[in-house]
Amino acid sequence: MLRYFLARLAGAIPTLFVIVTVTFFLIRAAPGGPFDQEQTLPPEIMANLESAYGLDQPILTQYGRYLYALAHGDFGPSFKYKDFSVTELIAQGFPVTFEIGSLAMALALLLGIPIGTFAALRHNSAADYAAMSLAVVGIAIPSFVVLPFLGLLFGIRVHWLPVAGWEPGSMRYLVLPVAALALPPLSVIARLTRANMLEILRSHFIRTAVAKGLPLRIVIWRHAMRPALLPVASYLAPAVASIMTGSLVVESIAGLPGIGRYMVQGALNRDYTLVLGMVIIYSTLLIVMGLLVDLLYAWLDPRVRLER
Amino acid sequence: MSGLFSDVLRRLRSNRGAMCALFVALGIVALTLAGPWFNPNGSQALDWSHVASQPALQSAHWFGTDRLGRDLFSRTLEGTRVSLAVGLLASAVSLLVGIGYGAVAGYVGGRTDHAMMRIIEILSGLPLIFFVIFLTVVLGRNEYILFLSIGAVGWLTMARIVRGQTLSIRRREFIEAAVASGAGTARIIAKHVIPNVIGPVIVYATLTVPQIIMFESFLSFLGLGIQEPHASLGTLIAEGAGEMEAAPWILLVPGGFLAVLLLSLNILGDGLRDALDSNER
Numbered sequence: 269m270l271r272y273f274l275a276r277l278a279g280a281i282p283t284l285f286v287i288v289t290v291t292f293f294l295i296r297a298a299p300g301g302p303f304d305q306e307q308t309l310p311p312e313i314m315a316n317l318e319s320a321y322g323l324d325q326p327i328l329t330q331y332g333r334y335l336y337a338l339a340h341g342d343f344g345p346s347f348k349y350k351d352f353s354v355t356e357l358i359a360q361g362f363p364v365t366f367e368i369g370s371l372a373m374a375l376a377l378l379l380g381i382p383i384g385t386f387a388a389l390r391h392n393s394a395a396d397y398a399a400m401s402l403a404v405v406g407i408a409i410p411s412f413v414v415l416p417f418l419g420l421l422f423g424i425r426v427h428w429l430p431v432a433g434w435e436p437g438s439m440r441y442l443v444l445p446v447a448a449l450a451l452p453p454l455s456v457i458a459r460l461t462r463a464n465m466l467e468i469l470r471s472h473f474i475r476t477a478v479a480k481g482l483p484l485r486i487v488i489w490r491h492a493m494r495p496a497l498l499p500v501a502s503y504l505a506p507a508v509a510s511i512m513t514g515s516l517v518v519e520s521i522a523g524l525p526g527i528g529r530y531m532v533q534g535a536l537n538r539d540y541t542l543v544l545g546m547v548i549i550y551s552t553l554l555i556v557m558g559l560l561v562d563l564l565y566a567w568l569d570p571r572v573r574l575e576r
Numbered sequence: 577m578s579g580l581f582s583d584v585l586r587r588l589r590s591n592r593g594a595m596c597a598l599f600v601a602l603g604i605v606a607l608t609l610a611g612p613w614f615n616p617n618g619s620q621a622l623d624w625s626h627v628a629s630q631p632a633l634q635s636a637h638w639f640g641t642d643r644l645g646r647d648l649f650s651r652t653l654e655g656t657r658v659s660l661a662v663g664l665l666a667s668a669v670s671l672l673v674g675i676g677y678g679a680v681a682g683y684v685g686g687r688t689d690h691a692m693m694r695i696i697e698i699l700s701g702l703p704l705i706f707f708v709i710f711l712t713v714v715l716g717r718n719e720y721i722l723f724l725s726i727g728a729v730g731w732l733t734m735a736r737i738v739r740g741q742t743l744s745i746r747r748r749e750f751i752e753a754a755v756a757s758g759a760g761t762a763r764i765i766a767k768h769v770i771p772n773v774i775g776p777v778i779v780y781a782t783l784t785v786p787q788i789i790m791f792e793s794f795l796s797f798l799g800l801g802i803q804e805p806h807a808s809l810g811t812l813i814a815e816g817a818g819e820m821e822a823a824p825w826i827l828l829v830p831g832g833f834l835a836v837l838l839l840s841l842n843i844l845g846d847g848l849r850d851a852l853d854s855n856e857r
Contacts, residue, residue, distance in 0.1 A: 291710075298714040408842040410790050412797050412810075413831045416817045420824050431820070517797055521817055532798050535713040 280555045291547045302347035302538045344541035354545040365526035372449035380454040384461025406455030412517040415448035432523040445522040453507040464496040508557045587851035594847025597840040611653040639829045658808040663789040669727025674734025682742025712800045741773035786841035809834040
């Protein structure tokens with residue numbers, strides 16, 4: 269198991285290398301540069317700036333230097349946020365993004381699976397229809413509509429929760445953004461769980477378990493749950509991607525100091541190093557998540573063999 | 577082919593939710609097309625005597641106005657029209673690319689198929705929104721590039737579906753007959769494979785329309801899509817989210833339109849899918 273884990277991690281390095289390379293040259297190919305402003309700078313100052321950041325070197329030299337620094341764990345200086353290195357910016361914002369992201373994921377799983385199971389057990393009942401209608405709403409309506417609506421409802425109509433803002437350690441500010449972020453994956457998970465649970469409840473081994481007199485609760489927990497969760501496990505990686513993209517807008521609506529804003533701002537400002545840093549962080553997260561999903565899959569389904 | 581379509585139609589008609597969704601979606605489309613005739617206010621005209629005024633049926637502005645005194649009803653209708661147009665065009669792009677790619681992969685098969693599907697697998701594992709952000713930033717903000725880049729991202733599922741359909745007809749007699757009569761691979765794919773898979777594939781294409789509308793609004797919300805003075809629903813929602821406390825209707829009107837539109841298209845799509853494979857219930 270450990271060997272497999274390490275081999276997969278090592279296998280991620282070439283993938284990351286390709287992603288970094290493509291991003292590096294793509295963002296460089298974009299018109300404009302990080303020091304473009306309303307007023308054009310005098311050419312001398314421009315030249316000074318460019319040489320200070322090494323932009324006057326041939327592009328391959330810059331690429332080599334960037335890779336060298338990266339291999340030493342240095343993401344380089346930010347071009348737009350003067351006095352900050354990309355490492356500092358990410359280190360400041362990442363905990364916030366990670367907190368709301370993981371809370372949203374936990375919420376989606378902890379509510380989605382029970383709701384799906386419940387709906388499957390009450391197949392074609394009013395509760396089933398209600399849950400599935402809610403799931404359609406959750407899938408159809410994007411988080412950047414849900415969050416302002418929730419804000420209007422809970423922040424402005426009744427003053428229960430703050431609409432936006434952030435205080436370290438205070439959960440009140442996180443409730444609405446996390447809810448908005450969790451809703452789409454929650455709905456997908458509920459639907460997936462329901463559909464698979466329905467299929468599994470009809471299968472022979474469940475009928476046998478019921479026939480030998482096991483209480484329904486034990487049948488569900490011990491026999492039906494594991495196979496029903498397989499598709500949910502393989503949905504986890506897309507779920508992480510959806511929460512990541514959702515956090516781009518949710519953070520900006522809720523005014524959370526996460527790293528979501530750096531992606532779009534960095535790309536618009538041509539903040540080369542910041543964009544690269546963000547791409548690396550996000551791809552690493554996704555790769556690690558994919559790996560965890562594979563491990564989880566092997567645990568859920570003993571027929572899957574990881575060692576090759 | 578007509579047999580398939582009438583079957584699908586019959587099953588769809590018995591699905592009450594999907595039929596309601598169909599009428600709601602058609603209603604929205606009709607409203608965006610016919611709305612301007614019932615509304616004297618242009619979408620760009622500034623009415624300085626009614627800046628950020630509340631919605632009221634007896635006033636000149638049914639849904640109120642925004643910060644610049646522009647009529648929210650006509651702006652929302654225009655935004656919906658833009659969103660729908662982007663959704664349809666980008667779906668068409670993804671349909672074209674997906675059909676070509678999927679038909680080739682499915683018909684040629686073997687190692688080519690394996691490699692082509694592997695590429696799709698890799699691409700669909702990545703958060704594609706980042707690529708679209710990148711494309712729009714690198715290539716400049718332009719509506720045609722927006723259609724292209726969203727469509728270029730949406731073709732993955734389409735290609736998978738087309739491949740599946742192609743595999744199912746690949747060994748049929750009429751293909752064999754075409755091979756026996758000496759037709760080349762390209763000709764068989766164009767003349768025999770694609771016409772026979774296109775029916776179900778077009779039905780599936782309706783499923784991608786709401787996804788693409790959502791994607792486009794997301795981009796416009798971030799300020800990467802449709803630019804002022806034009807607006808899509810995403811742009812309007814971004815504007816409204818900033819005014820939420822003082823003038824909630826600037827958010828509620830376009831947000832409500834987008835929510836209803838996406839909801840009805842999703843329900844309709846689910847209904848169509850159920851109607852298409854009746855065994856998956």
